[in-house]
Structure formats: structure tokens, C-alpha cells
Amino acid sequence: MKLYKFITTVLVLTLCANMAYGESPDKVTAFRFRADFTEDLDEDAGWAADVNVAPVQTVDTPFRVRFETETDGSENMRQYSLQYRINGSNWIYMEAEEFPYESTNSPIASIVSCENIFVGEEAEDLLNVSKFTSTPGAGIALSPVTPRWMPHGNGKESAEWEWAVVIRHWSDGPTQVKDGDRISFRMTDQYGEPLAGLVPEFTVTVPEYHLGGTFVETPARIGPWETADGLLYFIMEPTETDNVFMMVKSSDGGKTWTEVDGNNRPSIGDLEGVGSVMTDDGIIHIVHQTSDEVIHHAFATSDNTDTPDHWIIDSDTISLPIEPPTQVADVVARPDGSLVAIFGADDKLHLSIRSTEGIWGKEFPLDIDKPYWLTSPALVARPNGTVDIAYKTVYGHGWHRQLLIDNTLTEPVQIAEEIGLTEDESMSILPLIYLHEINTLVVVYRDMDGYLYMISKPDNGEWSKPLQVSDRVVVTNPVDSDQVAADAVAHDNRVFVTFISEENCNIYLSTVQINEGLAVEAPQIKRIVADIDGSWVRGQVLLNQSLTPVYGLVYDAGSLGGSGFNKYIEIPLN
Numbered sequence: 001m002k003l004y005k006f007i008t009t010v011l012v013l014t015l016c017a018n019m020a021y022g023e024s025p026d027k028v029t030a031f032r033f034r035a036d037f038t039e040d041l042d043e044d045a046g047w048a049a050d051v052n053v054a055p056v057q058t059v060d061t062p063f064r065v066r067f068e069t070e071t072d073g074s075e076n077m078r079q080y081s082l083q084y085r086i087n088g089s090n091w092i093y094m095e096a097e098e099f100p101y102e103s104t105n106s107p108i109a110s111i112v113s114c115e116n117i118f119v120g121e122e123a124e125d126l127l128n129v130s131k132f133t134s135t136p137g138a139g140i141a142l143s144p145v146t147p148r149w150m151p152h153g154n155g156k157e158s159a160e161w162e163w164a165v166v167i168r169h170w171s172d173g174p175t176q177v178k179d180g181d182r183i184s185f186r187m188t189d190q191y192g193e194p195l196a197g198l199v200p201e202f203t204v205t206v207p208e209y210h211l212g213g214t215f216v217e218t219p220a221r222i223g224p225w226e227t228a229d230g231l232l233y234f235i236m237e238p239t240e241t242d243n244v245f246m247m248v249k250s251s252d253g254g255k256t257w258t259e260v261d262g263n264n265r266p267s268i269g270d271l272e273g274v275g276s277v278m279t280d281d282g283i284i285h286i287v288h289q290t291s292d293e294v295i296h297h298a299f300a301t302s303d304n305t306d307t308p309d310h311w312i313i314d315s316d317t318i319s320l321p322i323e324p325p326t327q328v329a330d331v332v333a334r335p336d337g338s339l340v341a342i343f344g345a346d347d348k349l350h351l352s353i354r355s356t357e358g359i360w361g362k363e364f365p366l367d368i369d370k371p372y373w374l375t376s377p378a379l380v381a382r383p384n385g386t387v388d389i390a391y392k393t394v395y396g397h398g399w400h401r402q403l404l405i406d407n408t409l410t411e412p413v414q415i416a417e418e419i420g421l422t423e424d425e426s427m428s429i430l431p432l433i434y435l436h437e438i439n440t441l442v443v444v445y446r447d448m449d450g451y452l453y454m455i456s457k458p459d460n461g462e463w464s465k466p467l468q469v470s471d472r473v474v475v476t477n478p479v480d481s482d483q484v485a486a487d488a489v490a491h492d493n494r495v496f497v498t499f500i501s502e503e504n505c506n507i508y509l510s511t512v513q514i515n516e517g518l519a520v521e522a523p524q525i526k527r528i529v530a531d532i533d534g535s536w537v538r539g540q541v542l543l544n545q546s547l548t549p550v551y552g553l554v555y556d557a558g559s560l561g562g563s564g565f566n567k568y569i570e571i572p573l574n
Contacts, residue, residue, distance in 0.1 A: 005034055026195050027069065027516075028069055030052055031067050032047055033049055033065050033066075037064060037114060057203075057204050058206075062164060068130055069158065069197075070158050071151045071157050080146045080149075080150070081144060081188045084185055098142065106240065108175060113142040117164060125158070140162065169211075172239055172241055176259065182203055208259075210340065216331065218271075219429070219431070222275075226540065226552070231250065232246050238565065240263070245297050253545055261299075267314055272288035279337065282301045287331040288329060294329065295316065295317055296354070298315055321363075324347070325474060335385055340381070342366070342377045346376065371468070386402055392429060394421075397416065425482075428445050428484050431487065441456065444488045450474060450502065451470050470525070471508075474503045481561075484499075486537065495512045496509060496510070497574070498537050499537075500537060503564070505532060508526065537558070538554055539551055545569060547572045553571065
């Protein structure tokens, strides 16, 4: 199937390259947009507007467009293609690329699959504008060209062609289609000449709180980071097929998002193991592990008075370790401005410290004498500069130790027995929490039974017994990411855990009140996002929004590891 698609595409483009654009003797006599993507091909229902009316279309939402064409009287074989252009620019052939999970690239617009259109399905006369005799055309899904078609009789015939298409908010480049942009469609013949007649043009809309793009594969914190003025920043990739850093920003409480300083984004992509932290000077520091390198990037937000809204560190190498089974990284900032990073190195975890002068020190192992693989690291820095470290072995044992302010390590203490025993469950520990008002460390993890559990420890006390904080099994290894689909934050001595149910892929919020190092009562759990096929969720407590304080969340509503479904939501915490 893919080989046929490639050969057909090459044939069409080769024909077009050898002909000057004129105008096809065939023409478009009518068009109509269908909003109901699941409607049967020849049902006269589910339309978005009347015939020859081009309605506004929503990005990252597949739709269908139907054309009625007339022939010029000749009985030659026809094979049509579809082109688009944005804001009056050059015409571009529309490729057949799936949505949301693309195979080779992610263009602005593409022809996608549709379960209600099978290959070569005949399209009857629904638009009924042409006075010529009607013969069946076809529905086109995930193909760059129509089936071959030849008029009969005197050659003066009409046919209808319905295309399944999508307009992406973010495409390879990266390129962003924005609210109000104008898109035009036209059909071309087998010689690359555009059909005469009607050319629909429409505007696109971007729903409020829609980010689009694709998630960075990481269990660590990636935002949204907040400035003193309430501006939000989030680390993201544009598409599954263009794995580069984007820092997207919202100036209106998450309603709209756009990339900042795209001309200077980091030169190294492959965003799998990523951790980040925002320091008091308004800089977001990012530690990023690829297959064979650990890298430091940095972005200055609007809170930074020297270089606001700019990437200030491209890709500084921290380490060149032996590749671990899973790329992992996390980073925290100490009160003095130094950074502590952790990352995978073969079967171990290594630490590196960046001084206040901006120099990364020599890396050192977290545990050198343990004869088993270590993974799933998570860090949190205390107000005094002590860094807590939680991690696990591939055998499911959870461990905790501390990096003290003199950079010595305390002895490891086992805190759990069975935190995931399979490769799919290797990243089972959520971002760490330290409740500084009551001097209590909180660790949330997914146990091998599929539920989330919380343990806590006051500074001068013992570890609590595990408390189950999810009332249903939680998704793990979404889209081959080896991690649990959950997030954890805290505010006012309450721990907030969001998780995605394995049963229905909806998002739930679990709230636990902590007092003197222990949970006061059973978790309160409620569903906060319904009717989605979720796979990712990451968030932060935000203190400068209109309903402050809120739990600001970015979640993937169903891209299956592709792109186009990232959305933002705020959960009031009062």
C-alpha cells in the first residue's frame, strides 16, 4: 500500500514538473463541506454549510470536502489531485499523511484516513448543480490522488469527489497555523493543471486552551512555568515527525499559545528524557538526555531582565554516558542558584552539579556498588539546599537518599518493594514533593498492581505506610513511553495527584490533606476531564492566575503518541 502510494505520488509530481501551469479543461461546478467526519459517503447529512459556502474550520479536527466536477467533452482518462495554499501563498500538493499519528511527515494540510470511506468507494450525485449526466466519482481517504476515471458517451459528464482532510495547528518546520488564517483548496488534473471554476477559501479557528503539538516524553516537570505577571511557558514539540524544542507561551491565562524565539531554538532534538526547573531569575533550565549525550539548555522568560523571551543556552554537553535502557533526566535548583541534574548512564544513574558560576562539575554515580539497573529518578530541592532523590531498580525496589549541602550522599533507604517489574513500568515514580511548611517529603508511585500509592516522611520521623491515592488502575507506558500517566503537585499541605484511568482514559484528580507527615483522611477523588483518550498529563501549581491558586495542567486528549491534541485546563485549589 505504501509503495503504491509512493509510486503514484511520484508519477503525479513528475507529470506536473514537466508541464507549465495553465487551466484544466475540466472545471469545479460545486463544493460542500461536511462537518460530520463519520457520516457515510452518500448520505445527504452532516454538512457544515450550504452548497458553495466555505465555513470556518477548526485546526486539528478532520473534516471532509466534496467537489462536483464537469468534463470538457473528451473521453480521456482522468485522475485528480488536491492542492491547498495558506494566506494566498504558493499552491502545495496535499499529501496523504495520517492524523494524529503521522508516518513520515506532518504538513500543514493532508489527506487522512476515514473509517466511513473505503478505497474506491463510489460517490453518487449529492450536490446536483451540474446539468451534465452524472456518473459516480469516489471518496478519497489517505491517498494523494483519486482513482482513475473516464467519462463515457459524449464525454460531457459530471462526477463528485469527497476528500477526508485535516488542517494542523503545528506542522513540520515548525509552522503554526493561527486563528484567522485563510486556507484555499483546488483540484488539479493528471497533468497538474488546476480545474477551472470554483475555488473554496475559508478561515481557520483555534479553540481556546488548545496547544496542539506533541508532548515531550518525560516523567519529569516540563511546566507550565509561570512568571510574576502570570505569563505561562511550556516545553513542547511541534509534531511527532519534527522532534525539536519549542517554548510556547500564553499571555492570556492559557487561552492561546504561540512559540517564543523560534529562530534560536536548541539545535539538538530527540526529546525523550527531559527535566526542567525555573529559577528565581526567570530562567527555565532544561536537562535533556538523548541516546548518547546529556545536554543543558536554558530559556529566559519575561521575568529575566537581561534577555527576556530568548533561548540563552543552546546545547551545552554535560556528559557522554553509555546509553541507558531508557533515557531519563531530572534537574532541580538549589537556593544559591546551583543546579543538580540526574540522568541515566548504562545501568546506573549519575549526578552532576552546575556551580553558581555556570560550570558543570564532573559527574559521579548515585550507587556504584549495586549489581542491578537503576532508573526512574526524581529530584526535589529543599529550602536548605538538600536534594532528595527517589529512584528504582528494574526489580521493582524503590529507594531514597539525599545529596546534602556539602555534596555528600546519605546511605540509600528502601522505600518500596514492587514499583513496576516490567519494562513498560520502568518509569513509575512521579515528580517528588517537599512540603516545607511541615518539613515533609512525599513520594507518589505506581505499584505493580496498577494503582498509585503515596508515602511520606517528616524530617525527624519514619516513612508512612503506603496510602492508595487512585481508585482505579492507571495507564502506564502510554504510546511506548515506559512511564506512568500521572502527575503530582502540592499546595497548602495538600497533595494533588492527577492520573489517567486505564479503563476509560479520562483524567481524575486525587486530593490528600497532609498533617504532621501523615495523611489526615482518605483521598478525595473526582473526574476532571471526560470523554477523551488521554495519555499524558503534566502540571504545576500557579499563583498568579485569575482564579489563583490553580493547578495548571497540559494534557494530551488522544493523539496516540502523535500530535494535535494537547490542551490546557486550570483546576482551582481553594
